[in-house]
Amino acid sequence: MPTTKTKKSLFKKILALILGFGPGIFAIGYTIGTGSVTSMIVAGSKFGMQLLWVLLLSCIFSGVLIFAYGNYALITGETALYSFKKHFKFGKVLAILIIVGITFGQWNSLMGILGISSNIIFEILAINFESLRAFEYQTILIIATVIIITFYLLMLVGKYTFFEKVLIIFVTIMGLSFFLSFFFVQPLTIDVVKGLIPTIPNVPGGKMLVAAFVGTTMASATFLSRPLFVKGKGWTINNLQQQKKDAITASILIFIISATIMAVAAGALFYQGTEVTQVIDMANTLEPVAGKWAVTIFFFGALSAGLSSIFPCLLIAPLLIADYQSGELDTNSKQFRIITAVACLVALIGPAFGANPIEVQILSQVFNVFVLPIVVLGIILILSNKKIMKNYKTSLGVYIGLFAALFFSLVISYNGILALLDY
Template identity: 80%
Template structure:
């Protein structure tokens, strides 16, 4: 009886910890979607663990940027783009440029996310109903329409706490699924260590994947949206320490889950000389070594990753525009409904034209890196302004991290330009 009570008590504590997760859950939702899953799987299958160092740096800088943006919001009571517009000389132009750049990247990503999620559901159905193979396009398109319609309706009735709980469920399922997958296949420990040595694979697609890694892990949307989500959580200047812990926890979880996905792909595909070019290849990552059951687990994780990203991607444009206008997001406004509806239509472009969602997803992550230097530069100026931050002073370590992340973002943006020139 005591053992049962203890087990129930432990389970209740775990559930309480998961449900108590703060705005960092949105960071994970933005970051580890099908974009991240796709990039990690393709990288693991092509280059083993060689790009682990890129992931580590991206997560380190992401944690610092989440912390900086969150602190700015709690100390000043202002949001990111509203703060840019109010305090920076060229803040209005900068804000508009960032809105256009981030929205373009996230809406492109949304096309890939919906395409991959719809294809995953199709593959699950086709495993049980083989007759569907002849109707792949129709099934994928109908599935995509149903998914995006359901999420749009949920957006119309939801509030911050509702979105947060939905994301907690999807992110938890995703993390558990990929961790379970790791029990079936692992990379060699020596390859993991070698992955910490900075190198860019000198092969076609190497530069593209490095840029995609950073585009999905150091997503501008994650940092820009953090002040609004911090405010939505109801946090104030009294929650500075909690905000710091939330940023660190989110960055660590992003690294761990993303690293596990790469490791699973490396262990299952790289050593076999196989690469990922379409969605079914991702599903087959585990089948050779663990059978159909493992494929189902992996599918479930990838689908959870996709669904956890749809909410944040649909929210990003109205969120940034509301941020720029007033710093307040009204999910019941006409503006919110119209913009999210347009986002839903954009998301369907990929499935309607039957485009390869893997290629769309990788390309969309590359586009995300180009606005990143502006997003970092803006917060560096704000958090070091005595007029803005008043008696609060940004620490030396945080400043070193911010300037290092700016340098890293500039290098990766240049790398992204070279990658696109090679691609086109």
């Protein structure tokens, strides 16, 4: 029998492994938020596992891009937007367009995230205090305000390691919650296999979901912020192998967690012919199978996904602007405080107008795909420039991955335009 001492040392080892996870935790924080959870659940409830192939391709290309941007930072010591501005003829315009595009997408996303997180907390409270239903709008707005003020105050603590630890806690709770949910409901194996064959659902909203899927899984913010987080971790050219492992681990975990969420929704809702249109529908994913206990597990997963995304979404604009200016992020600066305060106010727009957070969330993910081809093309041009890269040669495999990612992003952007025109 294992002794208490052995158990403790095993627990310490697991804890050290989780806390030892590098900047890849930010990739998961950016990628699997309520945007991802919403897209996966809506897709799982509408189409079962039919869009699994989109998720798989997005995660493979994400891994390549996280690796490429991280490597570039370690080899040259430069960050992404600063490099675009410095090395390209139209680099300034390009960098500003990227900042505006990504900030617009992420702040929109923040509205949806805050709306969904507040709705989830409201539903948990309403289960126990039925009288709150009469004051739904007011309660949700108060909850949203408390959440965003709390996160703003936490932002002012402003240390990379602090953000990393908070994110690790949320991402771990989220992952465990969805895995627990998966044991209650699973899709059919044949549907999982069929889901790996590329098809786009020929129904209203099918194109929109494909674009939202890619917008949330291949998030430009993840790749552009990678050099800053790698530098924030204190990594140098000696950590190239560590950076590679971190990028691979992040993309694998993004796929596993996202696919689990889709599978849970497919198993619980798709076979019953139930679709998700409101936040409470997401909570009902497991109620028929496992009662209120499963709903609570699922709620905590979705809430952790939301909260793990608020930090990265608030950080994105100051990160990109700092990157453009000098390649360094100063979390104690006046600029940082003002920009994050504006982001907090924008986040409250959705809850204040009582907008349907699920619609807001999916629309914001679609907007993310339009910046993606520029971000992929940017790293290809930088890596193939001998003057910048000096003696370092990028492998053929990485180039194949990057060009495939560029083609994929162009196809999805075109698909996103069609989706918005239909909408």
